[in-house]
Amino acid sequence: MRRLVPTVMAVCIPLLAGCDLAPTYKVPEVPKPGAFKEAGPWQPATPTAMGLPRGKWWEMYGDATLNELEAKVDEANPTLAAAVANYDQARAYAAIAESNLSPFVVLGGSSTANRQSADRPLRSPHQPNQFGDNLLGAQVSYELDFWGLVRNQVAAGEISAQASAADLEVVRLSLHAELANDYMRLRGLDDQAQLLRNTVESYVEARQLTQARFEGKISSIMDVTRAQTQLSDARAAVADVLGLRAEYEHAIASLIGKAASNFSLPPKVETVKIVEPATGLPSALLQRRPDIAAAERRVAAANAEIGVARAAFYPNFTLNLLGGFQNSSAGGFLAAPFSFWSVGPGVVLPLFEGGLRHAEEAQAYAQMREAADQYRATVLGAYQEVEDQLALLNHLKQEEVEVDAAVTAAQQTLQTSMNLYREGAINYLDVTEAQQAALLEERNQINVQTRRQVASVRLIRALGGGWQAGDLPSRDEVGEIDSIARKD
Numbered sequence: 001m002r003r004l005v006p007t008v009m010a011v012c013i014p015l016l017a018g019c020d021l022a023p024t025y026k027v028p029e030v031p032k033p034g035a036f037k038e039a040g041p042w043q044p045a046t047p048t049a050m051g052l053p054r055g056k057w058w059e060m061y062g063d064a065t066l067n068e069l070e071a072k073v074d075e076a077n078p079t080l081a082a083a084v085a086n087y088d089q090a091r092a093y094a095a096i097a098e099s100n101l102s103p104f105v106v107l108g109g110s111s112t113a114n115r116q117s118a119d120r121p122l123r124s125p126h127q128p129n130q131f132g133d134n135l136l137g138a139q140v141s142y143e144l145d146f147w148g149l150v151r152n153q154v155a156a157g158e159i160s161a162q163a164s165a166a167d168l169e170v171v172r173l174s175l176h177a178e179l180a181n182d183y184m185r186l187r188g189l190d191d192q193a194q195l196l197r198n199t200v201e202s203y204v205e206a207r208q209l210t211q212a213r214f215e216g217k218i219s220s221i222m223d224v225t226r227a228q229t230q231l232s233d234a235r236a237a238v239a240d241v242l243g244l245r246a247e248y249e250h251a252i253a254s255l256i257g258k259a260a261s262n263f264s265l266p267p268k269v270e271t272v273k274i275v276e277p278a279t280g281l282p283s284a285l286l287q288r289r290p291d292i293a294a295a296e297r298r299v300a301a302a303n304a305e306i307g308v309a310r311a312a313f314y315p316n317f318t319l320n321l322l323g324g325f326q327n328s329s330a331g332g333f334l335a336a337p338f339s340f341w342s343v344g345p346g347v348v349l350p351l352f353e354g355g356l357r358h359a360e361e362a363q364a365y366a367q368m369r370e371a372a373d374q375y376r377a378t379v380l381g382a383y384q385e386v387e388d389q390l391a392l393l394n395h396l397k398q399e400e401v402e403v404d405a406a407v408t409a410a411q412q413t414l415q416t417s418m419n420l421y422r423e424g425a426i427n428y429l430d431v432t433e434a435q436q437a438a439l440l441e442e443r444n445q446i447n448v449q450t451r452r453q454v455a456s457v458r459l460i461r462a463l464g465g466g467w468q469a470g471d472l473p474s475r476d477e478v479g480e481i482d483s484i485a486r487k488d
Helices: 004-016 058-061 065-076 078-100 149-215 220-254 282-287 290-311 356-422 428-461
Strands: 104-115 128-145 317-325 337-350
Touching: 058 065, 058 149, 065 078, 065 149, 065 220, 078 149, 149 220, 149 290, 149 356, 149 428, 220 428, 282 290, 282 356, 290 356, 356 428
Parallel strands: none
Antiparallel strands: 104 128, 128 317, 317 337
16 A cells, blocks of 8 residues: 555646646637628728738828827827736736746744743743744745646636737727827818818908998998808808817827927828728638737636636645754754754645635636627627728718819809809809808818728728737736836
């Protein structure tokens, strides 16, 4: 028996140490469409790749100012910095969990002077009243992970850190896209402000014309007041547009980490080109969006947590070693006669805990189901976002054609009405209506262009902005605390 027991232990321990009670992990199934139905004629008939550059996707718009602003997001945005800190916390947690795979070694010592009571129970008559106690010892403890509890804790921590890395990319993509959106809208307001200033100039001339005709007894005072009304409305519209522009300017300042009071962006009347990226196949979207990657990693982490909960039903084995030196004299106590040691295994087996383990296991399975459903919802939401922006780009492009035609017709109507008014063939009410129609269509033209630009940015965001699942750090990388560098 003395020979049999060590042999059995030598065979069983490696087998038990390889045991893993977590279920076999499978990515939750989600219906995958064969193609995006809202793709317009500008999309390739057989999409294969999305055609987005990795990283600085905003450079496709060819705007130097936008490129300069986007570069400042990574440098100074506090929301992104907070996301980086959150990722660092997740990596530290993974490293903490991984430390449990190694033995714990503790070294300690003490040197005390003591006095015991003369009436202490069970005191020997030969014991001194005062004595010293000098102790130096070390303790080694190692948990034998028979059931995979520690290994699944490590796996859950590392996978959760991967999810946090994906969350960081979600924040990064959102901030860059928000900046591009605000920039597109600000430039659209610059175009509208310039249009309204030009309109004010033409309305000033029209009012002077009506005033001259009134003074010449050719027209009534109503023509003058109508011209003044148009002029005042146009000036009010300029003020309104400048107010909206200021709000977008302030939003951009916050995104690049600057106080709104210390930031200004000069107006520029230059239409930013519209980018219409190829979407590729819908199935490839699962590898392009960091939010989908984060949701999938959380399913995997929840799967590992089930292994942790199931392992808690089984005994917990540890190997313990304690040794050192102890003496009542301070000098020369590091010698064999004053040594002590203790070695042996320890085991803890849960017998009755009022259903705690079963409840924790049920909770782990419920968390797994919740994470899986959230993953499915994220994927379906991603498909919807791509379809939404494709539909907008497609229909806005058609709308722009009609709006351009309406602008041309309205400008011709306005020019004709002004000529007829000068000749006295019509009254100024007809001119006023033509002015209102022309201004409305020209502002609508700028608005449609801006909406197309914003939809373009949102489509790029919906496609993941050039991100790929392969950009996620490996589990080894997120678990190495030595590689975590904090910049103060």
